[in-house]
Amino acid sequence: MSEDLDIDKYLATEATQLQKDQEVERILSAFKLNPFDVLDLAPDCNEKDIKNAYRKKSLLIHPDKTKHPRAQEAFSLLKKAETELSNEKSRQLLLTIFEEAKITLIADQKLKLTDPFINTSEFKLQIKQKTKDILIEQELRRRKLLKRELEAQGLAAQKAEQVEKEKKRKAEEEKLWEETREQRVNNWRDFQTKKGTSSQGGTKKKRKFGSEFKPPKVLAEDPSKPYIKRPTNTNN
Helix, strand or coil: CCCHHHHHHHHHHHHHHHCCCHHHHHCCCCCCCCCHHHHHCCCCCCCCHHHHEEEHHHHHHCCCCCCCHHHHHHHHHHHHHHHHCCHHHHHHHHHHHHHHHHHHHHHHHHCCCCCCHCHHHHHHHHHHHHHHHHHHHHHHHHHHHHHHHHHHHHHHHHHHHHHHHHHHHHHHHHHHHCCCHHHHHHHHHHHHHHHHHHHHHHHCCCCCCCCCCCCCCCCCCCCCCCCCCCCCCCCC
């Protein structure tokens, strides 16, 4: 009789552990951008449903009560989903996206609001998939915007760093200029002293004119050529 009880207890323990592992895997495979999916709740649930679902699942997959290696990761996702849905503004935003997905599907399929197909599980799955597409698109836009902001911040930080380096360089140059002022003054005084000594003790060289005007040489008369007298002005 006791052996039967031990076997039943063992099987119950194994079944419980299997359920815990399955729930961990379900949460890990859920669509992370949809907290309703993580908590396995319908969009029309109320605040009480959210709290009850979180309490039940958190006790089931708590890292201290399951041996699953990724239990902590699943528990963090569960807590994040519960926090998002407990926020009224966040939950209303998600419900707006669900409504947008529903209206888009109705328009695309040219359905009427009274069409029975809208209440079928198939159509609800379509809404879930459409909602997923919208959330993914929004997340991609958010990441692109964040990337541009980070790039802009990086450029601004780089520019500020360059300005700071230039400012530091100028300050160092001014400091060096001030530190060497006395040396420059002394060098100038030494130069002026040497220049004055050289002008007093030296002899001035006479100016040499190397290109004075010289009259042209008079050529001797050639006896073989007749002499032609240059005409003179007799009026004077």
